[in-house]
Amino acid sequence: MKFVRGIVSDDPILGNNIPQIAFIGRSNVGKSTLINTLTNSKIVRTSSFPGRTQEINLFLVNNSHYFVDLPGYGFARASGAGREKISSLIESYLFNSLYEQKKIIFIIDASVGMTDGDKAMLRDLEDNHKDFIIVTNKVDRMNQSEYHKKITEIKNTVGAHTIIPFSSTKKIGVKPLLSEIFN
Template sequence: MVDLPGYGFARASGLGREKIGELIDSYLFNSIYTQKKVVMIIDAGVGMTDKDILMLNELRNHHKDFIIVANKIDKLKQSDYHKKMAEIKKVVGDHLIIPFSNKTRKGVLTLVDEIFK
């Protein structure tokens, strides 16, 4: 298991972020190591960013088995929750999205089950 920093949000200079991005791409798509499953964590309040969509397309193009986790759902109002999840679903399509909250623990068991499938 490897925890990689998010694209664009790593606390590094522009060049540092670029290098981190290259390392992530190299590890996921050009490495001799084959990942069994990739967990892509997005901020539910932000939704799918352009970089998230690029990563989603790369995961699909490279036939990676992946899980999408919509994190921080506890920070959304109930009315915003349904709207945001629908927006994410529109981009992701039929792929499973796990609504997740570290604070309330919602989605933890579902995520664990999916990881070990």
Template structure:
């Protein structure tokens, strides 16, 4: 995907703060420090549009990024961080649940998982929740460069088994360091959002 424009738009908490231009939305869910911000930055080939932080739990709203005037990335607060109070966690949960259940513009959720570790209980809960409400998803296994290539299949199988995911569930290996999986993931995103992928753009221009 050729990125011509990418910008941060708003940190939203309530539905009235969501953008009203009806562009398709791709949400990112995952544990704190799983690499969601780095994933966004690598997808759009920008170093720090989505702010990465050494402090887990820093994202506390739904962060909207508009890409190419064609779609939004919506970055969720990371879950599973112990230092966040129970009250805050419950508030985030309600905010995310309200968005997932009611947002018509939502086209896909990226369930972001560190491939080096088995999915957490929170990852399994999110997976089951998305399945229950029939929300399209793609599992993105980040930090693939941190394990040997010979171990990829073993770790992918462990992710699917722990989540209870079927072979029908899309799964993309990704590395924010090397860019591995970027084109493959953009194909998934473009199809879900109903926009032309880079390959389709090239065909149209030829």
């Protein structure tokens, strides 16, 4: 995997027919770590401080796909204007641009469940007929009974969409997610 560049608005590079896999989720959900886990690398900057990534980072994977690391939404401490800027960047890439994603990987925190921001994103993805799957991340944080309780709640909220339990820490879900992406 190699870093291509950060983009802040519609960029001609997105029009070159390389399939795009977009990773979206709230700030601190573990997106960057997950991309590193999937690609067996440490190239994506991760942080224990939410709200660090403010642009769209593009990575070329297997010389065949772009992995698109979107900024996280719902970072409470960002200023009003900063949040607006990030939301409009996410929306213009996902919903208003000329570019189609091959698949969107919608990441939620399994132990937290669907936040209001997650629910709004779910509606937007559905309304725009996007091809997306849901990754319930950080399952290592829960014991069996918490896990079943939370996953059932999440299933009830999201309906028929594919859900893949995942953990970068314990390397859970790597194979199923890779096969969803590259099938």
